[in-house]
Amino acid sequence: MDRAGTDGVADKRKLYELLWGTPSAPRRGPRPTLTLAAIAGAGIAIADADGLEGLTMQRVAESLDVTKMALYRYVPGKAELVGLMIETAVGEPPAPPQGAGWRDQLDDWARQMFDRFRRHPWALAATVGARVMGPNELGWLERALAALTGTGLNGGEMLDVAVLLLGHARNLAQQVSAMDTGTPEQALESGLGALLRGREERFPALIAAVGSAAAHAAQDQALDFGLARILDGVELLIRTRHP
Amino acid sequence: MDRAGTDGVADKRKLYELLWGTPSAPRRGPRPTLTLAAIAGAGIAIADADGLEGLTMQRVAESLDVTKMALYRYVPGKAELVGLMIETAVGEPPAPPQGAGWRDQLDDWARQMFDRFRRHPWALAATVGARVMGPNELGWLERALAALTGTGLNGGEMLDVAVLLLGHARNLAQQVSAMDTGTPEQALESGLGALLRGREERFPALIAAVGSAAAHAAQDQALDFGLARILDGVELLIRTRHP
Protein backbone atom coordinates (compact mmCIF):
# COMPACT_ATOMS: atom_id res chain seq x y z
CA MET A 1 0.00 0.00 0.00
CA ASP A 2 2.69 2.44 1.02
CA ARG A 3 5.28 0.65 -1.04
CA ALA A 4 4.33 2.66 -4.09
CA GLY A 5 4.22 5.76 -1.92
CA THR A 6 7.52 5.62 -0.11
CA ASP A 7 9.96 5.06 -2.91
CA GLY A 8 7.63 6.92 -5.22
CA VAL A 9 8.98 10.06 -3.60
CA ALA A 10 12.55 9.02 -4.25
CA ASP A 11 11.67 8.15 -7.83
CA LYS A 12 10.19 11.59 -8.33
CA ARG A 13 13.34 13.18 -7.02
CA LYS A 14 15.50 11.16 -9.39
CA LEU A 15 13.34 11.88 -12.40
CA TYR A 16 13.21 15.56 -11.51
CA GLU A 17 17.00 15.67 -11.38
CA LEU A 18 17.17 13.87 -14.70
CA LEU A 19 14.74 16.19 -16.49
CA TRP A 20 15.48 19.52 -14.88
CA GLY A 21 18.99 19.14 -13.51
CA THR A 22 21.92 20.79 -15.22
CA PRO A 23 24.21 18.31 -16.99
CA SER A 24 27.21 18.42 -14.67
CA ALA A 25 30.39 17.50 -16.52
CA PRO A 26 32.65 15.44 -14.23
CA ARG A 27 36.32 16.29 -14.28
CA ARG A 28 37.96 12.93 -13.80
CA GLY A 29 37.69 9.43 -15.14
CA PRO A 30 37.21 8.13 -18.67
CA ARG A 31 34.91 9.95 -21.06
CA PRO A 32 31.36 8.67 -21.23
CA THR A 33 30.67 6.86 -24.45
CA LEU A 34 26.97 7.59 -24.35
CA THR A 35 24.74 10.61 -23.96
CA LEU A 36 21.29 10.93 -22.47
CA ALA A 37 19.98 12.00 -25.85
CA ALA A 38 21.40 8.92 -27.54
CA ILE A 39 19.93 6.62 -24.92
CA ALA A 40 16.53 8.29 -25.13
CA GLY A 41 16.66 8.07 -28.91
CA ALA A 42 17.46 4.39 -28.86
CA GLY A 43 14.64 3.75 -26.43
CA ILE A 44 12.20 5.72 -28.54
CA ALA A 45 13.16 3.80 -31.66
CA ILE A 46 12.50 0.50 -29.91
CA ALA A 47 9.24 1.63 -28.35
CA ASP A 48 8.05 3.07 -31.66
CA ALA A 49 8.59 -0.31 -33.28
CA ASP A 50 7.51 -2.75 -30.57
CA GLY A 51 5.71 -0.72 -27.95
CA LEU A 52 6.50 -0.40 -24.29
CA GLU A 53 6.43 -4.18 -23.83
CA GLY A 54 9.26 -4.50 -26.31
CA LEU A 55 11.31 -1.92 -24.47
CA THR A 56 13.99 -3.70 -22.47
CA MET A 57 17.16 -2.41 -20.91
CA GLN A 58 18.86 -5.27 -22.68
CA ARG A 59 17.61 -4.23 -26.10
CA VAL A 60 18.39 -0.57 -25.55
CA ALA A 61 21.91 -1.50 -24.52
CA GLU A 62 22.38 -3.81 -27.50
CA SER A 63 21.28 -1.14 -29.95
CA LEU A 64 23.96 1.12 -28.45
CA ASP A 65 26.64 -1.59 -28.35
CA VAL A 66 26.97 -1.47 -24.60
CA THR A 67 26.19 -3.78 -21.72
CA LYS A 68 22.85 -3.51 -20.02
CA MET A 69 24.38 -2.29 -16.76
CA ALA A 70 26.20 0.56 -18.50
CA LEU A 71 22.88 2.31 -18.94
CA TYR A 72 22.47 2.59 -15.19
CA ARG A 73 25.40 5.01 -15.16
CA TYR A 74 23.18 7.48 -16.98
CA VAL A 75 19.66 6.58 -15.92
CA PRO A 76 18.53 5.51 -12.43
CA GLY A 77 16.10 2.90 -13.73
CA LYS A 78 13.66 1.97 -16.41
CA ALA A 79 10.89 4.26 -15.16
CA GLU A 80 13.19 7.25 -15.42
CA LEU A 81 14.29 6.15 -18.88
CA VAL A 82 10.68 6.17 -20.00
CA GLY A 83 10.22 9.60 -18.46
CA LEU A 84 13.19 10.86 -20.39
CA MET A 85 11.85 9.26 -23.55
CA ILE A 86 8.54 11.07 -23.12
CA GLU A 87 10.25 14.41 -22.70
CA THR A 88 12.39 13.77 -25.78
CA ALA A 89 9.52 12.46 -27.87
CA VAL A 90 7.20 15.41 -27.29
CA GLY A 91 10.07 17.71 -28.12
CA GLU A 92 9.98 21.47 -28.02
CA PRO A 93 6.61 23.09 -28.63
CA PRO A 94 6.27 24.38 -32.18
CA ALA A 95 6.15 28.09 -32.79
CA PRO A 96 2.60 29.42 -32.85
CA PRO A 97 1.27 30.55 -36.23
CA GLN A 98 1.96 34.26 -36.24
CA GLY A 99 -0.92 36.68 -36.23
CA ALA A 100 -3.53 34.01 -35.75
CA GLY A 101 -6.40 34.31 -33.29
CA TRP A 102 -6.77 32.17 -30.22
CA ARG A 103 -8.99 29.67 -32.02
CA ASP A 104 -6.62 28.96 -34.87
CA GLN A 105 -3.71 28.74 -32.46
CA LEU A 106 -5.47 26.22 -30.25
CA ASP A 107 -6.66 24.26 -33.26
CA ASP A 108 -3.11 23.99 -34.51
CA TRP A 109 -1.84 23.16 -31.03
CA ALA A 110 -4.24 20.26 -30.60
CA ARG A 111 -3.42 18.86 -34.03
CA GLN A 112 0.31 19.03 -33.36
CA MET A 113 -0.22 17.24 -30.09
CA PHE A 114 -2.25 14.62 -31.91
CA ASP A 115 0.56 14.12 -34.40
CA ARG A 116 3.11 13.57 -31.63
CA PHE A 117 0.99 10.93 -30.01
CA ARG A 118 0.40 9.30 -33.37
CA ARG A 119 4.09 9.08 -34.03
CA HIS A 120 4.79 7.60 -30.61
CA PRO A 121 1.78 5.53 -29.56
CA TRP A 122 3.55 4.15 -26.51
CA ALA A 123 3.55 7.68 -25.08
CA LEU A 124 -0.17 7.30 -24.50
CA ALA A 125 0.32 4.41 -22.13
CA ALA A 126 3.38 6.00 -20.58
CA THR A 127 1.64 9.24 -19.61
CA VAL A 128 -1.14 7.86 -17.42
CA GLY A 129 -1.08 8.52 -13.73
CA ALA A 130 0.94 10.97 -11.68
CA ARG A 131 4.28 11.86 -13.10
CA VAL A 132 6.91 14.57 -13.25
CA MET A 133 6.66 16.79 -16.31
CA GLY A 134 9.74 18.04 -18.07
CA PRO A 135 10.59 21.39 -19.63
CA ASN A 136 9.27 20.46 -23.06
CA GLU A 137 6.00 19.16 -21.75
CA LEU A 138 5.53 22.28 -19.68
CA GLY A 139 6.44 24.36 -22.70
CA TRP A 140 3.55 22.88 -24.66
CA LEU A 141 1.19 23.77 -21.84
CA GLU A 142 2.61 27.28 -21.71
CA ARG A 143 1.97 27.73 -25.40
CA ALA A 144 -1.71 26.78 -25.05
CA LEU A 145 -2.21 29.21 -22.19
CA ALA A 146 -0.40 31.95 -24.03
CA ALA A 147 -2.89 31.57 -26.87
CA LEU A 148 -5.73 32.14 -24.43
CA THR A 149 -4.40 35.26 -22.73
CA GLY A 150 -6.55 38.24 -23.53
CA THR A 151 -9.72 36.27 -24.14
CA GLY A 152 -11.22 37.27 -20.80
CA LEU A 153 -11.11 33.79 -19.34
CA ASN A 154 -9.66 33.43 -15.88
CA GLY A 155 -6.73 31.18 -15.08
CA GLY A 156 -8.75 28.20 -14.01
CA GLU A 157 -10.85 28.31 -17.14
CA MET A 158 -7.77 28.57 -19.32
CA LEU A 159 -6.26 25.53 -17.65
CA ASP A 160 -9.53 23.68 -18.10
CA VAL A 161 -9.57 24.49 -21.81
CA ALA A 162 -6.02 23.24 -22.22
CA VAL A 163 -6.81 20.03 -20.35
CA LEU A 164 -9.90 19.57 -22.46
CA LEU A 165 -8.02 19.92 -25.74
CA LEU A 166 -5.12 17.78 -24.60
CA GLY A 167 -7.56 15.09 -23.60
CA HIS A 168 -9.22 15.15 -26.99
CA ALA A 169 -5.93 14.91 -28.84
CA ARG A 170 -4.83 12.03 -26.62
CA ASN A 171 -8.15 10.27 -26.93
CA LEU A 172 -8.27 10.48 -30.69
CA ALA A 173 -4.66 9.41 -31.08
CA GLN A 174 -5.44 6.38 -28.98
CA GLN A 175 -8.57 5.65 -30.96
CA VAL A 176 -6.68 5.85 -34.22
CA SER A 177 -3.64 3.94 -32.99
CA ALA A 178 -5.85 1.17 -31.68
CA MET A 179 -7.07 0.48 -35.20
CA ASP A 180 -4.03 0.93 -37.36
CA THR A 181 -5.63 0.06 -40.67
CA GLY A 182 -7.63 2.55 -42.67
CA THR A 183 -9.87 5.26 -41.29
CA PRO A 184 -11.37 5.07 -37.80
CA GLU A 185 -14.85 4.58 -39.19
CA GLN A 186 -13.59 1.78 -41.41
CA ALA A 187 -11.89 -0.02 -38.55
CA LEU A 188 -14.92 0.63 -36.40
CA GLU A 189 -16.93 -1.28 -38.95
CA SER A 190 -14.59 -4.25 -39.04
CA GLY A 191 -13.90 -4.35 -35.30
CA LEU A 192 -17.20 -3.32 -33.80
CA GLY A 193 -19.12 -4.77 -36.70
CA ALA A 194 -17.73 -8.21 -36.05
CA LEU A 195 -18.79 -8.01 -32.44
CA LEU A 196 -22.23 -6.66 -33.26
CA ARG A 197 -23.06 -9.16 -35.97
CA GLY A 198 -25.71 -11.50 -34.60
CA ARG A 199 -26.55 -9.29 -31.64
CA GLU A 200 -28.72 -6.76 -33.40
CA GLU A 201 -31.49 -6.90 -30.81
CA ARG A 202 -29.11 -6.09 -27.97
CA PHE A 203 -27.42 -3.00 -29.39
CA PRO A 204 -29.91 -1.42 -31.77
CA ALA A 205 -28.68 2.18 -31.57
CA LEU A 206 -25.07 1.08 -31.92
CA ILE A 207 -25.87 -1.03 -34.96
CA ALA A 208 -27.71 1.82 -36.60
CA ALA A 209 -24.93 4.29 -35.92
CA VAL A 210 -22.16 2.04 -37.19
CA GLY A 211 -24.17 1.21 -40.29
CA SER A 212 -24.90 4.85 -40.99
CA ALA A 213 -21.29 5.82 -40.39
CA ALA A 214 -20.09 3.20 -42.84
CA ALA A 215 -22.72 4.24 -45.37
CA HIS A 216 -21.74 7.89 -45.28
CA ALA A 217 -18.16 6.82 -45.94
CA ALA A 218 -17.02 9.61 -43.69
CA GLN A 219 -13.26 9.59 -43.48
CA ASP A 220 -11.08 10.43 -40.54
CA GLN A 221 -13.18 13.26 -39.20
CA ALA A 222 -13.44 12.34 -35.57
CA LEU A 223 -10.58 14.66 -34.67
CA ASP A 224 -12.05 17.55 -36.64
CA PHE A 225 -15.50 16.94 -35.25
CA GLY A 226 -14.51 16.98 -31.59
CA LEU A 227 -12.19 19.90 -32.08
CA ALA A 228 -14.92 21.92 -33.75
CA ARG A 229 -17.41 21.10 -30.98
CA ILE A 230 -14.99 21.98 -28.21
CA LEU A 231 -13.84 25.22 -29.77
CA ASP A 232 -17.44 26.16 -30.54
CA GLY A 233 -18.22 25.71 -26.87
CA VAL A 234 -15.23 27.76 -25.79
CA GLU A 235 -16.05 30.50 -28.28
CA LEU A 236 -19.56 30.63 -26.90
CA LEU A 237 -18.15 31.15 -23.42
CA ILE A 238 -15.73 33.83 -24.54
CA ARG A 239 -18.50 35.68 -26.38
CA THR A 240 -20.57 35.82 -23.20
CA ARG A 241 -17.61 37.41 -21.45
CA HIS A 242 -17.18 40.00 -24.20
CA PRO A 243 -20.73 40.89 -25.07
CA MET B 1 7.86 -6.27 -35.07
CA ASP B 2 5.37 -8.94 -36.05
CA ARG B 3 5.73 -10.67 -32.70
CA ALA B 4 3.05 -8.47 -31.23
CA GLY B 5 0.96 -9.02 -34.33
CA THR B 6 1.05 -12.78 -34.69
CA ASP B 7 0.10 -13.94 -31.24
CA GLY B 8 -1.94 -10.78 -30.82
CA VAL B 9 -4.52 -12.48 -33.00
CA ALA B 10 -4.52 -15.55 -30.79
CA ASP B 11 -4.80 -13.36 -27.71
CA LYS B 12 -7.81 -11.60 -29.17
CA ARG B 13 -9.49 -14.91 -29.83
CA LYS B 14 -8.92 -16.05 -26.27
CA LEU B 15 -10.16 -12.83 -24.74
CA TYR B 16 -13.18 -12.85 -27.02
CA GLU B 17 -14.07 -16.35 -25.86
CA LEU B 18 -13.61 -15.28 -22.26
CA LEU B 19 -15.81 -12.21 -22.51
CA TRP B 20 -18.47 -13.33 -24.98
CA GLY B 21 -18.38 -17.12 -24.78
CA THR B 22 -21.14 -18.98 -22.99
CA PRO B 23 -19.96 -20.54 -19.71
CA SER B 24 -19.91 -24.20 -20.69
CA ALA B 25 -20.44 -26.42 -17.67
CA PRO B 26 -18.25 -29.50 -17.99
CA ARG B 27 -19.85 -32.82 -17.11
CA ARG B 28 -16.98 -34.73 -15.59
CA GLY B 29 -14.19 -34.22 -13.12
CA PRO B 30 -14.08 -32.43 -9.77
CA ARG B 31 -16.07 -29.26 -9.24
CA PRO B 32 -14.19 -26.01 -9.80
CA THR B 33 -13.48 -24.22 -6.55
CA LEU B 34 -13.31 -20.81 -8.20
CA THR B 35 -15.46 -18.74 -10.52
CA LEU B 36 -14.48 -16.15 -13.09
CA ALA B 37 -16.35 -13.53 -11.09
CA ALA B 38 -14.43 -14.35 -7.93
CA ILE B 39 -11.10 -14.20 -9.75
CA ALA B 40 -11.96 -10.92 -11.39
CA GLY B 41 -13.10 -9.52 -8.05
CA ALA B 42 -9.89 -10.52 -6.33
CA GLY B 43 -7.86 -8.97 -9.11
CA ILE B 44 -9.87 -5.76 -8.95
CA ALA B 45 -9.39 -5.50 -5.20
CA ILE B 46 -5.65 -5.82 -5.58
CA ALA B 47 -5.42 -3.39 -8.48
CA ASP B 48 -7.62 -0.88 -6.66
CA ALA B 49 -5.22 -0.95 -3.73
CA ASP B 50 -1.83 -1.18 -5.41
CA GLY B 51 -2.37 -0.46 -9.08
CA LEU B 52 -1.57 -2.64 -12.05
CA GLU B 53 2.05 -3.01 -10.96
CA GLY B 54 0.87 -4.62 -7.75
CA LEU B 55 -1.30 -7.07 -9.65
CA THR B 56 0.46 -10.42 -9.71
CA MET B 57 -0.85 -13.86 -10.46
CA GLN B 58 0.77 -14.89 -7.21
CA ARG B 59 -1.10 -12.31 -5.17
CA VAL B 60 -4.41 -13.00 -6.84
CA ALA B 61 -3.95 -16.70 -6.13
CA GLU B 62 -2.99 -16.08 -2.51
CA SER B 63 -6.03 -13.92 -1.89
CA LEU B 64 -8.15 -16.83 -3.15
CA ASP B 65 -6.22 -19.51 -1.22
CA VAL B 66 -5.12 -21.31 -4.35
CA THR B 67 -1.85 -21.90 -6.12
CA LYS B 68 -0.80 -19.51 -8.80
CA MET B 69 -1.11 -22.10 -11.54
CA ALA B 70 -4.69 -22.88 -10.59
CA LEU B 71 -5.74 -19.55 -12.09
CA TYR B 72 -4.62 -20.67 -15.51
CA ARG B 73 -7.44 -23.22 -15.50
CA TYR B 74 -9.83 -20.27 -15.73
CA VAL B 75 -7.89 -17.54 -17.47
CA PRO B 76 -5.45 -17.98 -20.38
CA GLY B 77 -3.01 -15.40 -19.06
CA LYS B 78 -2.55 -12.16 -17.22
CA ALA B 79 -3.62 -9.99 -20.16
CA GLU B 80 -6.92 -11.80 -20.36
CA LEU B 81 -7.37 -11.49 -16.61
CA VAL B 82 -6.99 -7.74 -16.89
CA GLY B 83 -9.50 -7.71 -19.75
CA LEU B 84 -11.96 -9.58 -17.60
CA MET B 85 -11.31 -7.21 -14.72
CA ILE B 86 -12.09 -4.24 -16.95
CA GLU B 87 -15.36 -5.73 -18.07
CA THR B 88 -16.31 -6.52 -14.48
CA ALA B 89 -15.21 -3.14 -13.14
CA VAL B 90 -17.18 -1.05 -15.65
CA GLY B 91 -20.22 -3.18 -14.91
CA GLU B 92 -23.60 -2.92 -16.54
CA PRO B 93 -24.53 0.51 -17.83
CA PRO B 94 -26.87 2.34 -15.45
CA ALA B 95 -30.46 2.95 -16.46
CA PRO B 96 -30.90 6.29 -18.18
CA PRO B 97 -32.82 8.95 -16.25
CA GLN B 98 -36.38 8.58 -17.49
CA GLY B 99 -37.97 11.36 -19.46
CA ALA B 100 -34.77 13.35 -19.72
CA GLY B 101 -33.59 15.02 -22.90
CA TRP B 102 -30.48 13.97 -24.77
CA ARG B 103 -28.33 16.56 -23.01
CA ASP B 104 -29.18 15.49 -19.48
CA GLN B 105 -28.79 11.87 -20.44
CA LEU B 106 -25.34 12.41 -21.89
CA ASP B 107 -24.31 14.58 -18.96
CA ASP B 108 -25.29 11.82 -16.57
CA TRP B 109 -23.61 9.21 -18.74
CA ALA B 110 -20.29 11.03 -18.76
CA ARG B 111 -20.37 11.57 -15.00
CA GLN B 112 -21.12 7.93 -14.35
CA MET B 113 -18.24 6.97 -16.58
CA PHE B 114 -16.01 9.38 -14.70
CA ASP B 115 -17.05 7.78 -11.41
CA ARG B 116 -16.16 4.31 -12.65
CA PHE B 117 -12.70 5.41 -13.69
CA ARG B 118 -12.25 7.21 -10.39
CA ARG B 119 -13.13 4.09 -8.47
CA HIS B 120 -10.70 1.96 -10.51
CA PRO B 121 -7.80 4.16 -11.59
CA TRP B 122 -5.89 1.20 -13.03
CA ALA B 123 -8.61 0.88 -15.65
CA LEU B 124 -7.23 4.03 -17.27
CA ALA B 125 -3.88 2.43 -17.93
CA ALA B 126 -5.48 -0.88 -18.84
CA THR B 127 -7.71 0.53 -21.57
CA VAL B 128 -5.09 2.09 -23.80
CA GLY B 129 -4.42 0.58 -27.18
CA ALA B 130 -6.39 -1.89 -29.24
CA ARG B 131 -8.45 -4.31 -27.24
CA VAL B 132 -11.54 -6.47 -27.32
CA MET B 133 -14.55 -4.87 -25.72
CA GLY B 134 -16.96 -6.90 -23.65
CA PRO B 135 -20.75 -6.82 -23.38
CA ASN B 136 -20.80 -4.31 -20.55
CA GLU B 137 -18.45 -1.94 -22.28
CA LEU B 138 -20.50 -2.14 -25.46
CA GLY B 139 -23.64 -1.62 -23.39
CA TRP B 140 -22.33 1.72 -22.16
CA LEU B 141 -21.66 2.79 -25.73
CA GLU B 142 -25.12 1.68 -26.76
CA ARG B 143 -26.68 3.79 -24.04
CA ALA B 144 -24.89 6.92 -25.22
CA LEU B 145 -26.00 6.38 -28.80
CA ALA B 146 -29.55 5.66 -27.70
CA ALA B 147 -29.63 9.05 -26.01
CA LEU B 148 -28.67 10.69 -29.30
CA THR B 149 -31.24 8.99 -31.54
CA GLY B 150 -33.76 11.48 -32.81
CA THR B 151 -31.48 14.48 -32.60
CA GLY B 152 -30.91 14.56 -36.34
CA LEU B 153 -27.25 13.63 -36.14
CA ASN B 154 -26.04 10.89 -38.43
CA GLY B 155 -24.38 7.75 -37.18
CA GLY B 156 -20.83 8.98 -37.58
CA GLU B 157 -21.54 12.15 -35.69
CA MET B 158 -23.23 10.25 -32.90
CA LEU B 159 -20.19 8.00 -32.56
CA ASP B 160 -17.93 11.03 -32.57
CA VAL B 161 -19.92 12.63 -29.76
CA ALA B 162 -19.72 9.45 -27.70
CA VAL B 163 -15.98 9.22 -28.24
CA LEU B 164 -15.60 12.86 -27.33
CA LEU B 165 -17.46 12.49 -24.05
CA LEU B 166 -15.75 9.26 -23.15
CA GLY B 167 -12.42 10.89 -23.74
CA HIS B 168 -13.28 13.78 -21.49
CA ALA B 169 -14.43 11.51 -18.67
CA ARG B 170 -11.26 9.43 -19.01
CA ASN B 171 -9.05 12.46 -19.17
CA LEU B 172 -10.50 14.11 -16.12
CA ALA B 173 -10.47 10.90 -14.12
CA GLN B 174 -6.80 10.56 -14.95
CA GLN B 175 -6.11 14.15 -14.06
CA VAL B 176 -7.82 13.77 -10.70
CA SER B 177 -6.33 10.36 -9.95
CA ALA B 178 -2.85 11.65 -10.70
CA MET B 179 -3.15 14.14 -7.86
CA ASP B 180 -5.01 12.27 -5.19
CA THR B 181 -5.01 14.99 -2.59
CA GLY B 182 -7.54 17.79 -2.58
CA THR B 183 -9.04 19.45 -5.62
CA PRO B 184 -7.35 19.38 -9.03
CA GLU B 185 -6.61 23.09 -8.84
CA GLN B 186 -5.09 22.67 -5.40
CA ALA B 187 -2.83 19.83 -6.49
CA LEU B 188 -2.00 21.77 -9.62
CA GLU B 189 -0.71 24.52 -7.38
CA SER B 190 1.46 22.20 -5.28
CA GLY B 191 2.68 20.07 -8.18
CA LEU B 192 3.01 22.56 -11.00
CA GLY B 193 3.75 25.39 -8.63
CA ALA B 194 6.81 23.64 -7.28
CA LEU B 195 8.11 23.17 -10.81
CA LEU B 196 7.34 26.71 -11.84
CA ARG B 197 8.85 28.42 -8.82
CA GLY B 198 12.02 30.15 -9.93
CA ARG B 199 11.24 29.85 -13.64
CA GLU B 200 8.78 32.70 -13.93
CA GLU B 201 10.40 34.17 -17.02
CA ARG B 202 10.16 30.91 -18.91
CA PHE B 203 6.48 30.12 -18.40
CA PRO B 204 4.75 33.45 -17.87
CA ALA B 205 1.26 32.48 -19.05
CA LEU B 206 1.37 29.27 -17.08
CA ILE B 207 2.42 31.08 -13.93
CA ALA B 208 -0.36 33.61 -14.32
CA ALA B 209 -2.98 30.95 -14.93
CA VAL B 210 -1.98 28.78 -12.01
CA GLY B 211 -1.86 31.80 -9.72
CA SER B 212 -5.24 33.01 -10.87
CA ALA B 213 -6.73 29.54 -10.52
CA ALA B 214 -5.46 29.27 -6.97
CA ALA B 215 -6.69 32.77 -6.14
CA HIS B 216 -10.20 32.12 -7.40
CA ALA B 217 -10.22 29.03 -5.18
CA ALA B 218 -12.22 27.25 -7.83
CA GLN B 219 -12.94 23.76 -6.68
CA ASP B 220 -13.20 20.63 -8.74
CA GLN B 221 -14.88 22.19 -11.73
CA ALA B 222 -12.76 20.90 -14.56
CA LEU B 223 -15.19 18.07 -15.25
CA ASP B 224 -18.19 20.40 -15.25
CA PHE B 225 -16.39 22.95 -17.39
CA GLY B 226 -15.40 20.59 -20.14
CA LEU B 227 -18.73 18.85 -20.11
CA ALA B 228 -20.54 22.14 -20.47
CA ARG B 229 -18.29 23.25 -23.34
CA ILE B 230 -18.67 19.98 -25.21
CA LEU B 231 -22.42 19.77 -24.79
CA ASP B 232 -22.75 23.43 -25.77
CA GLY B 233 -20.91 22.63 -28.95
CA VAL B 234 -23.05 19.59 -29.66
CA GLU B 235 -26.23 21.54 -28.96
CA LEU B 236 -25.12 24.18 -31.40
CA LEU B 237 -24.69 21.53 -34.06
CA ILE B 238 -28.05 19.95 -33.35
CA ARG B 239 -29.78 23.34 -33.52
CA THR B 240 -28.35 23.97 -36.97
CA ARG B 241 -29.82 20.66 -38.06
CA HIS B 242 -33.24 21.54 -36.65
CA PRO B 243 -33.57 25.22 -37.51
Place this chain on the structure above:
DNA sequence: AGTACTCTGTATCCGACGGACACAGTTTAG
Protein backbone atom coordinates in the same frame (compact mmCIF):
# COMPACT_ATOMS: atom_id res chain seq x y z
C1' DA C 1 -20.46 -51.92 -8.85
C1' DG C 2 -16.37 -51.24 -11.04
C1' DT C 3 -13.63 -49.18 -14.54
C1' DA C 4 -12.11 -45.82 -17.71
C1' DC C 5 -12.15 -41.18 -18.83
C1' DT C 6 -11.95 -36.34 -17.94
C1' DC C 7 -11.34 -32.35 -15.33
C1' DT C 8 -9.10 -29.95 -11.35
C1' DG C 9 -5.38 -28.19 -8.45
C1' DT C 10 -0.43 -28.77 -7.45
C1' DA C 11 4.62 -29.06 -7.71
C1' DT C 12 8.50 -28.22 -10.29
C1' DC C 13 10.98 -25.99 -13.68
C1' DC C 14 12.39 -22.44 -17.09
C1' DG C 15 13.50 -18.01 -19.47
C1' DA C 16 13.22 -13.11 -19.29
C1' DC C 17 13.56 -9.07 -16.89
C1' DG C 18 15.04 -5.21 -13.54
C1' DG C 19 18.47 -4.22 -10.68
C1' DA C 20 22.55 -4.64 -6.81
C1' DC C 21 27.39 -5.08 -6.32
C1' DA C 22 32.18 -5.69 -6.77
C1' DC C 23 35.95 -5.18 -9.92
C1' DA C 24 39.13 -3.68 -13.50
C1' DG C 25 40.47 -0.21 -16.62
C1' DT C 26 40.95 4.80 -17.80
C1' DT C 27 41.52 9.65 -17.29
C1' DT C 28 42.66 13.80 -14.77
C1' DA C 29 44.07 16.67 -10.43
C1' DG C 30 47.66 17.49 -7.41
Place this chain on the structure above:
DNA sequence: CTAAACTGTGTCCGTCGGATACAGAGTACT
Protein backbone atom coordinates in the same frame (compact mmCIF):
# COMPACT_ATOMS: atom_id res chain seq x y z
C1' DC D 1 53.94 10.09 -10.90
C1' DT D 2 50.66 8.79 -7.79
C1' DA D 3 46.10 8.91 -5.96
C1' DA D 4 41.41 9.73 -6.66
C1' DA D 5 37.30 9.51 -9.33
C1' DC D 6 34.64 7.86 -12.93
C1' DT D 7 33.30 4.43 -16.56
C1' DG D 8 31.93 -0.03 -18.42
C1' DT D 9 31.73 -5.09 -17.41
C1' DG D 10 30.74 -9.61 -15.33
C1' DT D 11 28.24 -11.99 -12.05
C1' DC D 12 24.58 -12.76 -9.11
C1' DC D 13 19.78 -12.51 -7.15
C1' DG D 14 14.63 -11.99 -6.65
C1' DT D 15 10.45 -11.73 -9.08
C1' DC D 16 7.33 -12.57 -12.57
C1' DG D 17 4.63 -15.01 -16.32
C1' DG D 18 4.02 -19.26 -18.04
C1' DA D 19 4.80 -24.56 -19.77
C1' DT D 20 4.54 -29.18 -18.39
C1' DA D 21 3.89 -33.33 -16.00
C1' DC D 22 1.38 -35.50 -12.38
C1' DA D 23 -1.85 -36.99 -8.68
C1' DG D 24 -6.47 -36.92 -6.96
C1' DA D 25 -11.59 -36.28 -7.67
C1' DG D 26 -15.80 -36.93 -9.79
C1' DT D 27 -18.83 -38.84 -13.57
C1' DA D 28 -20.43 -41.86 -17.56
C1' DC D 29 -20.60 -46.35 -19.43
C1' DT D 30 -20.52 -51.39 -19.27
